[in-house]
Amino acid sequence: MARILTTHPLHPRASAMLAGASELVVASALDPATLAAEAKNADIVIVRAPLPSQLFEGATKLRAAIRHGAGLDMIPMEAAFAAGVLVANVPAVNARSVAEHVMFAALALLRRFRVVDRDLRAKGWLAGREHANSNRELAGKTIGIVGLGAVGQAVGHIAAHGFDLKVVATTRSMQPAPEKVGFLSIDALVEQSDIIVLCCPLTPETRGLINRERIARMKPDALLVNVSRGPVVDDDALIDALQKRRIGGAALDVFSTQPLPPDHPYFGFDNVIITPHMAGITEESMMRMGLGAAGEALLVLANKLPVNLRNPEVVDHYRRRFPASL
Numbered sequence: 001m002a003r004i005l006t007t008h009p010l011h012p013r014a015s016a017m018l019a020g021a022s023e024l025v026v027a028s029a030l031d032p033a034t035l036a037a038e039a040k041n042a043d044i045v046i047v048r049a050p051l052p053s054q055l056f057e058g059a060t061k062l063r064a065a066i067r068h069g070a071g072l073d074m075i076p077m078e079a080a081f082a083a084g085v086l087v088a089n090v091p092a093v094n095a096r097s098v099a100e101h102v103m104f105a106a107l108a109l110l111r112r113f114r115v116v117d118r119d120l121r122a123k124g125w126l127a128g129r130e131h132a133n134s135n136r137e138l139a140g141k142t143i144g145i146v147g148l149g150a151v152g153q154a155v156g157h158i159a160a161h162g163f164d165l166k167v168v169a170t171t172r173s174m175q176p177a178p179e180k181v182g183f184l185s186i187d188a189l190v191e192q193s194d195i196i197v198l199c200c201p202l203t204p205e206t207r208g209l210i211n212r213e214r215i216a217r218m219k220p221d222a223l224l225v226n227v228s229r230g231p232v233v234d235d236d237a238l239i240d241a242l243q244k245r246r247i248g249g250a251a252l253d254v255f256s257t258q259p260l261p262p263d264h265p266y267f268g269f270d271n272v273i274i275t276p277h278m279a280g281i282t283e284e285s286m287m288r289m290g291l292g293a294a295g296e297a298l299l300v301l302a303n304k305l306p307v308n309l310r311n312p313e314v315v316d317h318y319r320r321r322f323p324a325s326l
């Protein structure tokens, strides 16, 4: 029977979908050596943690690495392709969960939820209420979306239709322009936005995109929401800006080092909201991601290509490696 290694347990419905066609094994640990050892006799690996390149050298049976979710940065593509392993992801199905998290984070920052909750509990009702006069509304503000893919479009839709925000965006192709979205360059976007939302993939082009210069261009009360990947932001530059109160605050769901060490400077700011890489995870999206990953695995086991080989990032890699194949 085919063996599927998954880095994390899947939604029960996804596990049930695979029962009968495969033996599903949850990795016993996520360090590179354990993952590489346990992938050795696997046909497919389902991925929610970064895979080491070495995994692909020893896994001679491996046919596909399937990302449970959108971000392909967890799979070392070149190593996978060099070993002839297919790569797929399950795009878009967690976009709504991420977009709702973005609106929650923006509202929590504008309503200063962290300090209100803290002071109300520690010092009482009036201390909590004291913050209210400097709370702000979303309506009429400009939200700048970096990466107008599945997540970015879901954010734009809710922002424009649900909260009367003006929506501007920057994206790789700068097309098509959805209704109510104006395209700007990244520099113009950071200058004009009250809320800047990062929802692009981590690529060589986006690494360090939010650097010292771009933070310096932001409005003094701008809010930065990062649901993409940690290294898209230059941490030293952001910490410096927060210390100097150069921007209004930040909501960070993803970090260059995960788990974020408990003594990290980000924990020291009362205008920073920290969540443990969970923007895309809800009960609903876990089921959709699990079923999507299981569906791709069943296609591969039936000797068919995964559906999401058509994802632009995957296609880019295939084009470079197998120019004649697509």
Ligand SMILES: NC(=O)C1=CN([C@@H]2O[C@H](COP(=O)(O)OP(=O)(O)OC[C@H]3O[C@@H](n4cnc5c(N)ncnc54)[C@H](O)[C@@H]3O)[C@@H](O)[C@H]2O)C=CC1
Binding pocket: 069, 070, 071, 072, 091, 092, 094, 095, 098, 146, 147, 148, 149, 150, 151, 152, 170, 171, 172, 173, 199, 200, 201, 202, 203, 205, 206, 227, 228, 229, 253, 254, 277, 278, 279, 280, 281
């Ligand atoms: N925090 C979380 O739980 C989650 C995080 N993500 C992150 O968000 C990313 C995007 O997810 P989706 O929207 O589903 O992917 P997607 O592939 O649908 O969209 C990505 C968008 O980013 C744009 N982009 C690429 N390079 C760019 C650049 N240099 N500058 C500006 N835009 C650029 C692309 O043109 C595309 O429109 C994922 O790759 C992942 O890193 C996604 C889901 C959950």
Ligand SMILES: O=C(O)C(=O)COP(=O)(O)O
Binding pocket: 047, 048, 049, 068, 069, 070, 071, 072, 094, 280, 281, 289
């Ligand atoms: O879709 C993504 O890229 C995410 O970051 C969330 O997915 P996961 O928690 O890995 O299933």
